[in-house]
Amino acid sequence: MRRFTVITVALASTVAFLVGLIMAGQFTPTPVVTTAPRTPPVLRDMPRPASVTGGAANFADVAERINAAVVNIDATSNRSAIRESQRLFRRSPEDPPREFDGPSRGAGSGFIIDREGLILTNHHVIEHAERITVTLADGRAFRGEVIGTDPAIDVALLKITGGRDLPEAPLGNSDDLRVGEWVCAIGNPLGYVHSVTVGVVSFIGRKLFDASLDDYIQTDAAINFGNSGGPLINARGQVIGINSAVSSRTSSIGFAVPINQAVSILPQLKASGSVSRGYMGVFLTDVTPALQRALSLTVGRGALVQDFTSDSPAERSGLRVYDVILDVEGRDIGSNEDLIRDIAGRQPGAVVRVALTRDGRRLTVPVRLIERPRSSTRDDDLLPGSRGRAAPASPDVPLGLAVRELDRTVVRRVQYPDAIQGVLIVRVDATGAAFSAQVRSGFVITEINRRPVRSVSDYERIVSAARPGDVLAIYCYDPSVAQRRLVTVTVEP
Structure with missing residues (x-):
């Protein structure tokens, strides 16, 4: 009994001692399960998401390598010129830029593309310039010579002479670019030379000024005054774009000309300057x-002809409205952009074989190309009605449209072509399907589903026969751009 008491007292004393140490923080209980000493994980054996490769952290090395090839461009003119800020920060692409009298001095960026001193930049950076000074990253300054410009896509090619061992920026393939990729912009924004900003590709193929040629890369990498003409670079250290513009609505949206588009015109710029x-x-x-459903087309791809320009070579060659172009010289055409790029890449005077479908029949038509004129679109508000405004809702109006006869008074007032026959849209319901299809007051409806519309009774007869869910292909004349266009409207219940 005494021995049991002694053992009990000893155990109690030991427990009390250990509890005291724990309370005093002098002892840490050891886990029951012991393990081997911890070693750092081998990261190279761990799977890594593809998005991590080429992330923003890599641009420190990228900028260090490319910076030497980025130049500052100072352009001076003694004539009235459009300031760069007016071009980059216009409220919308249609707003006319304002001119300023007196000497003009603009600053921009560029980058060297070969050791002979060729430099790519924006056309608007050196437009009207009478003297161009190019300053390298090491401080050397040279007189810049304009080799060629292409205002249509805002690209210019310069040359400096006298430099030795000039650094060059490696060019990438902008066709491989994907939305979400990391990119960085290098330039001289607001006079702060060789500034680097980082972001991602937000969109590819954005249209800004000329819908037929524009193919801008949209990015949230900051682009400001002076960045114009500088390189947009991918995570591999390759130039994939030429920084060109920034949205006036937000500073987090910038645009760059794809490098492939610029490279494709270099031979012409070098040879002829244009x-x-x-x-x-x-x-x-x-x-x-x-x-396809509304017109009962037998194909689901291609470029559908909806109108011709004045003295159009395609119209002279026998093409018609509603023809669907499927290939040019054996190259498939999936969309109208495919056709525009293909034809724009060919020389004026060339004869191309155009394969198309017409009323279910396959045809091949030879077309002799002419030189593309400079675009000159208009976006005025034309009477009757305003192109940009919709009338109050009127649920009793079919398709959300109110129409009237196209009389001679209206034709003279708005100067519609004599060949245009149809009904005039005088009101568009803002809640209707036609408004969503970009149909506006002032348009003239000439056909619906390839059936002629010459009077209000023609229009009402065709529309009243349509059932909810039917798709109507409305062929109309848009006076704001002086061309006919085809839109589809789904009949609502």
Whole structure:
């Protein structure tokens, strides 16, 4: 009994001692399960998401390598010129830029593309310039010579002479670019030389000024005054774009010309100083499922002809409205952009074989291309009605449209072409399907589903026969751009 008491007292004392140590923080209980000493994980054996490769952290090395090839461009003119800020920060692409009298001095960026001193930049950076000074990263300054410019895509090629061992920026393939990729912009924004900003590709193929040629890369990498002409670079240290513009609505949206588009015109810039592009003289639209259904087309791809320019070589060659172009010289055409790029890449005077479908029949038509003219679109508000405004809702109006006869008074007032016959849209319901399809007051409806519309009774007869869910292909004349266009409208219940 005494022995048991002694053991009990000893155990109690030991427990009390250990509890005291724990309370005093002098002892840490050891886990029951012991393990081997910890070693750092071998990261190279661990799977890594693809998005991590080429992330933003790598741009420190990228900028260090490319910086030497980025130049500052100072352009001076003694004539009235459009300031760069007016071009980059206009409220919208249609706003006319304002001119300023007196000497003009602009600053921009560029980058060297070969050791002979060739430099790529934006056309608007050196436009009207009478003296160009190019300053390298090491402080050396040279007189810049304009080799060639292409205002249509805002690209210019300069040359400096006298430099030795000039650094050059490696060019990448902008066709491989994907939305979400990391990119960085290097330039001289607001006079802060060789500034680096980082972001991602937000969109590819953005249209800003000329819908037929524009193919801008949209990025959230900061682009400001002076960045114009500088390189947009991928995570591999390759130039994939030329920084060109920034949205006026937000500072987090910038745009760059794809490098492939610039490289494709370099031979012409070097040879003649300008760029000539082939031209067919057609207005096109894509073959959408709705259009295919409304027109009972036998194909689901291609470029559908919806109008011709004045003295169009395509029209002279026998093409017609509603023709669907499927290939050019054996190259498939999936959309109107495919056709525009193909034809623009060919020389004026060339004869191309155009394969198309017409009323279910396959045809091949030879077309002799002419030189593409400079675009001159208008976006005025034309009477009657305003192109940009919709009338109050009127649920009793079919398709959300109110129409009237196209009388001679209206024709003279708005100067519609004599060949345009149809009904005039005088009101568009803002809640209707037609408004969503970009149909506006002032348009003239000439056909619906390829059936002529010459009077209000023609219009009402065709529309009243349509059932909810039917798709109507409305062929109309848009006076704001002086061309005919094809839109699809789904009949609502």
